[in-house]
Amino acid sequence: MQKLFLIRHGKPAAVWGEADEDPGLDDAGRVQAEAARDFLLSLPEDQRPLRVVSSPLRRCRETAAPTAEALGVTIEIDPGVGEIPTPKALTAEARPAWLREAFQGRWADIQGDLDYEDWRRRAAASLLPRGRTAVFSHYVAINAVMSLLAGDERVLVFRPDHASITILATDGGELVLVEAGREASTGVL
Incomplete structure (x- = not known):
């Protein structure tokens, strides 16, 4: 099995519910992006990532950029690793309350336009x-x-900190947790 590194984006310049729906990183987030890069480059050469994939959102692309640049690769954008889709009828202002409610329950209980268990x-x-x-x-x-x-059917089972790196392993048919990344001392809630 090969290792895969699942990294939460660095600290954004704005949080969900604020005016900017696609914020980039703030100064702390840029430092976190560089720390993620440094960790990945510190791995033995035969374990370092060969590819960099990012959610389409700016905070993820900006977190991925230092790693991609250091590895000499282009960032591959994949909506499949993007943010949870918000119901179409929901306003940006209503999204935080919708997320808070989702965090309290199970995947099957999330109200919206799609099957969130399938997502x-x-x-x-x-x-x-x-x-x-x-x-x-x-x-x-x-x-x-x-x-x-x-x-676990609960939505919230892990509180990954900004730029937290969770290590998984895959053989193309199975995904296994190797090591959970650093958890935040404060939650999104």
């Missing part, structure tokens, strides 16, 4: 062919993967 399975499945890859993603998407691997 969770697809997020995890998108990682299967990605051995030796650094994947830059989001809090909820990482929880989708972690809850599936743990066999």
